[in-house]
Amino acid sequence: MTTKGNIDQFRQSFQEEARELVVDLEAALLLLNENRDDEELVGRIFRALHTIKGSGSMFGFEKLASFTHNLENAFDENRNGRFKINSELIDLTLAALDQIRAMIEDGSSGPVVDDAACDQILSRVRLITSGRDSQPVEASSALATGVEQTLSAGLAQDVTEWSIRFAPGPDMMQFGADPLLLIREIRQLGSLSVRASMAEIPPLGELDPERCYVSWEMVLSTASTRDAISDVFIFVSDSCELCILPITTQEAGKEPCAGDLIAAGLEERRSSSGGRRPYDKADNATSLRVPAAKLDQFVDLVGELVTVQARLSEIAARRDDPEFSAVAEEIERLTSSLRENSMNIRMLPIRGTFEKFRRLVHDLARDLGKDVELTMEGVDTELDKTVIDQLSDPLMHLIRNSMDHGIEAASKRLERGKRSMATIHLSARHSGANVLIGVSDDGGGIDVEAVRSRGIERGLITADAHLSESETFDLIFQPGFSTAKTVTDVSGRGVGMDVVRQSVESLRGTIEVASKPGLGTNVTLRLPLTLAIIDGLLVSVGDACFVLPLANTLECIELSAEDIEKANGKHVANVRGDVVPYIRLRQYFNVRTERPPIEQIMIVETDEGRFGFVVDQVLGNCQTVIKNLGRFYKHVQIVSGATILGNGTVALILDPYRLVQEALKNASVNTRLPGAMAGARESVGNSGSKWSSAVR
Secondary structure (H helix, E strand, C coil), rough: CCCHHCCCCCCCHHHHHHHHHHHHHHHHHHHHCCCCCCCHHHHHHHHHHHHHHHHHHHCCCCCHHHHHHHHHHHHHHHCCCCCCCCCCCHHHHHHHHHHHHHHHCCCCCCCCEEEEHHHHHHHHHHHHHHHHCCCCCCCHHHHHHHHCCCHHHHHHCCEEEEEEEEECCCHHHHHCCCCHHCCCCCHHEEEEEEEEEECCCCCCHHHHCCCCEEEEEEEEEECCHHHHHHHHCCCCHEEEEEEEEEEHHHHHCCCCHHHHHHHHHHHHHHHHCCCCCEEECCCCCCCCCCCCHHHHHHHHHHHHHHHHHHHHHHHHCCCEEEEEEEEHHHHHHHHHHHHHHHHHHHHEEEEEEEECCHHHHHHHHHHHHCEEEEEECCCEEEEEHHHHHHHHHHHHHHHHHHHHCCCHHHHHHHHHCCCCEEEEEEEEEECEEEEEEEEEECCCCCCCHHHHHHHHCCCCCCCCCCCHHHHHHHHHHHHCCCCCCCCCCCCCCCCCHHHHHHHHHCCCCCCEEECCCCCCEEEEEEEEECCCEEEEEEEECEEEEEEEEEHEEEEEEEEEHHHHHHHHHHHEEEEEEEEEEEEEEHHHCCCCCCCCEEEEEEEEEEEEEEEEEEEEEEEEEEEECCEECCCCCCCCEEEEEEEECHHHHEEECCHHHHHHHHHHHHCCCCCHHHHHHHHHHHCCHCCCHHHHHHHC
């Protein structure tokens, strides 16, 4: 039975797809701005607008359908060769997309529709496309707008009379379609006469309240083509009986079926939109929309299952029962597959996040009077949806900072021998268990002395402090720090970069800044692939257990007293002829137990090269459910979180990359790397003491 809940579900599905279409529209418009003659982009924009209009009309978004209809006409004029795309139309359509977003939300929390702005946009669109009429158009007056545009089109084209027979199928209304809205949209194309047929209505006792028994015979006088008429019914063509014939053809006795009449245009439009419709039947669907909250709950349950499975495996290991062990192994295998599949469901490409910054760069370039292009690399790189959702703000602040501070004016760029158009480059790539997100520009770079002077002025460093370049760059992430002499709408308050740091650290990520004077700046965000479950390697030091991410681990080698003696007490190991420095976790975390005669070195790969972590014993692989440690430990970056083992004890999840960075930073790395690494253990005693009670 069709209920209000069903209709609301269809409306929600439309809203979700419409939001995606608006993002795609925005990207296509910005690409069209760079290549005005790209007919494929124009067609892509037209089809997206038409899909929003058609679906919106079907589900009661009449204001949205009317507004989008007028924009659609402008791009149709271009497709028919009567209007050439210009920057003004693109800017107007971008402004219209902001209003469309508000109309899609339809009164829910979000932006409010500005009716005056809508009228002004449509008035300007009509003026530049026709060159004749500049009077405002009421966005809500769909009928008047459609008739007026049809009549003006008829000045240049012959009006044709069409006979249309439309009979809804038994299940059409179950998917939220409203036949009256479709007839209303047909009326917008020209002069329409309608006759309803009641012949199929059954006796009252046999009446199905969810079925439409009425059919309609219509005669439409319009300058529109058959494709334009069939487009009105494109979303219900599979669930209705439809014939569209010119009057002369009908009189000749030709009765082609509806499928023959609209098949070509229908298939083209479906393929361009991915074949999806908000009300597709479930048995034909190849994908499902699932609310993010339900997906998060599913992953949480899988995480709990992983913990229980680990406990079961622990019990099985203590019992001498082959049958019980076999069941535990089978459950472990199934749990592993379930975990892998659940995590893959949450993995999304970063393309959508990158693409939406085209609009930001376009608008800022216009406001700042700069010529800037946005390039992208690695847009198909996948990472956890939870991470993606929190990436927008830090990336936005980095791009705004590059646009305002980093990129010079065109005249200054030419003086420096650069091309006038600047470039902002977004990139993404995998690195072990992490994803590296880069934001770079070819601007003037960071003025190290200006940063240092500002740091001294704000009391962040002393005048005699000797900072490395990376330590100097760290100052720009301090709250309220800015080298800008004036505050603008874009930047200068010292808030943006602090937000970037907080957001990245909340994702257990790190930030690296590299800059060369006159050549540009590159900011790299190192983020975990997922925030939920990882494959780990369980190790022990004394009575404490730790987890190292398996994706970073290369191999395990033994460390004996003889090996230590050969290295003259330095913390290095000979790995097949290569010298690999290592960190003793026992000393790092102040674990005060007796050292075993033979220890194990876990060799991991980092951006600084290969490093080792010395542990007492390697206990084996484990599926690790990541648990947050709470606000008390939020500033301890060397630990990614904690997990609960099968025996109920807690193991800390280490971040190898940050451990190495911390050791190198505290040791003030120089050419004597091994010695520096050996001395690093003395400088991290405070950090280790913080964890001494937690790891014992």
